Amino acid sequence: MRRAIELAARGLGATSPNPVVGCVVLDARGAPAGEGWHQAAGGPHAEVHALAAAGGAARGGTAVVTLEPCAHTGRTGPCAQALVDAGVARVVYAVADPDPAAAGGAGTLAAAGVEVAGVLLAEEAAAVNAAWLTAVTRGRPHVRWKYAATLDGRVAAADGTSRWITSAASRADVHRLRARSDAVLVGSGTARADDPHLAVRDVPGARQPLRVVVDTDAVAVTPGARVLDGAAPTLIAVAQDAPVERTELLAPHAEIVRLPRAPGGRGLDIPALLAALHAREVRSLLLEGGPTLAGAFAAAGAVDEVTGYLAPALLGAGPAALADAGITTVARALRLRVTELTRIGPDVRITAVPATVPEES
Numbered sequence: 503m504r505r506a507i508e509l510a511a512r513g514l515g516a517t518s519p520n521p522v523v524g525c526v527v528l529d530a531r532g533a534p535a536g537e538g539w540h541q542a543a544g545g546p547h548a549e550v551h552a553l554a555a556a557g558g559a560a561r562g563g564t565a566v567v568t569l570e571p572c573a574h575t576g577r578t579g580p581c582a583q584a585l586v587d588a589g590v591a592r593v594v595y596a597v598a599d600p601d602p603a604a605a606g607g608a609g610t611l612a613a614a615g616v617e618v619a620g621v622l623l624a625e626e627a628a629a630v631n632a633a634w635l636t637a638v639t640r641g642r643p644h645v646r647w648k649y650a651a652t653l654d655g656r657v658a659a660a661d662g663t664s665r666w667i668t669s670a671a672s673r674a675d676v677h678r679l680r681a682r683s684d685a686v687l688v689g690s691g692t693a694r695a696d697d698p699h700l701a702v703r704d705v706p707g708a709r710q711p712l713r714v715v716v717d718t719d720a721v722a723v724t725p726g727a728r729v730l731d732g733a734a735p736t737l738i739a740v741a742q743d744a745p746v747e748r749t750e751l752l753a754p755h756a757e758i759v760r761l762p763r764a765p766g767g768r769g770l771d772i773p774a775l776l777a778a779l780h781a782r783e784v785r786s787l788l789l790e791g792g793p794t795l796a797g798a799f800a801a802a803g804a805v806d807e808v809t810g811y812l813a814p815a816l817l818g819a820g821p822a823a824l825a826d827a828g829i830t831t832v833a834r835a836l837r838l839r840v841t842e843l844t845r846i847g848p849d850v851r852i853t854a855v856p857a858t859v860p861e862e863s
Contacts, residue, residue: 503566503596503623509539509548510568510630515682515709516542519783521634523569525552530562530591547572549581553588561589568627570599570620571607582607585616592617596627601638629841633684633786636806642776643787646807647796648679649823656817657793662695671847672811674704676790679809681708683788685737685779688715689769689795690722693729700790701733710734712784716795718763718770720748723756730755737782739775764798772802793825800827800836805856808838812850 509524517540525548529535536559538551546554549571553560565571571581571593585593593616599605608618628635636644650668651657658664666673680686680702688698693715700713713736717723720740729736736756740749741763749758761774779787789799799805810823829835838854845851 503568503594503627505537506548506566506568507596507623507627507630509537510627513540513542514630518543518633518684518785519637521569521631523548523567523631525549525568526566527552527556527560527590528564528566529556529559532564535559535563544577547578547581550578550584553584553590556588562591564592564594565590566622567593567595569597569631570595570605571611572599572604573606573610574604576604580607580610582610585611586614590616592619594619594622596620596622596624597631597635600635632806637780637785642773642780642804643684643784644806645776645787645789645799645804646679646683646809647789647799647805648676648809648811649790649796650676650811650813651823652813652815652817654816654818655822656820657823658820659817660819662820664696667815668811668813668849669847672813672849672851675846675851676811677702677705677708679788680711681705683711683786684784685712685714685786686788686790687795689791690715690717690719691792691794692790693717693722693727695792697728698790699728699731699733711788712737712779712782714739714779714787716770716775716791718744720744720752723752725751725755737779739770739778741770769795769798772798772804776804793821793823796823797825797827800824800829805836807853807855809851809853811846812852814848 506524506526510522513522520543523540525538527536536552536556538548540548565585573580573582593611611618633644686700701710702708713729713734715723716739718741738756739759739761742760759778762771764771837857839857840854842853
């Protein structure tokens with residue numbers, strides 16, 4: 503199963519809006535006979551690739567799959583039936599399929615006399631497939647908040663300068679994160695201060711993500727902005743009452759979506775923004791905005807994963823990584839569970855997810 507999870511990860515950035523899936527087929531003696539992964543949306547699923555590689559050795563063998571084999575016909579046929587037709591005797595899967603349109607594969611297999619066992623290494627397999635699982639179960643994209651800061655948590659100096667807090671190695675790593683994401687999002691503050699490009703660079707074969715700017719009053723993005731250059735598709739989210747004359751200047755170069763303002767009138771309504779992106783088949787969203795936008799997402803309960811790049815430097819003043827998130831006491835702190843800690847050049851990359859059980863201090 504761990505090998506199947508490794509294979510599934512190869513599909514990150516290429517299969518959306520479908521899940522990433524890996525499969526290993528063992529022959530009747532338990533020896534590896536074939537393996538595969540879902541390589542692109544609309545293409546053969548992992549089980550089909552693995553069965554093709556195994557050939558006749560699959561008969562009487564075992565298929566180990568990261569996601570319950572599907573039981574529906576979409577752009578490809580049902581994988582559960584493909585496993586039955588190949589004569590597989592046993593199927594082991596990691597995560598049950600929560601999509602009502604595709605679920606039921608385990609039942610199809612069992613009805614055909616195939617032995618079925620589920621939820622092996624479910625947590626590890628679910629982590630690789632977090633974007634798709636979030637989209638199916640919550641009806642919104644999976645949000646990874648990325649930030650770069652000094653060891654004392656500053657994302658810019660007191661004079662507003664922020665280039666470059668972290669190293670070139672960390673910046674290159676961010677492009678790999680972008681390449682795995684369906685969309686990259688910043689707010690008006692970042693758009694004004696940095697004129698970001700937001701496209702993927704120096705990642706061979708990368709699919710460009712949708713570039714999203716939250717520009718509530720339609721004042722931050724102006725004609726000639728780098729995000730309008732055509733290197734990748736761009737969506738600008740503005741308030742429903744934003745001036746039409748301003749958005750008309752941008753419409754030839756980007757999609758404009760009008761959304762309700764957040765309660766209280768500051769910024770856009772985060773659930774409405776996420777719903778609009780989900781409707782555009784965005785399953786994984788990389789939030790690269792500044793402290794204010796990150797605080798709004800955190801306050802809305804819409805941060806599913808945090809990736810922080812910490813540079814061995816101190817500033818002592820300047821904006822903190824996270825602005826007001828509606829947290830007023832330590833007892834209400836958003837507690838996280840660290841899932842990865844890695845050196846990236848001179849920096850440290852730390853990845854964490856919301857803790858399911860609050861920690862005591």
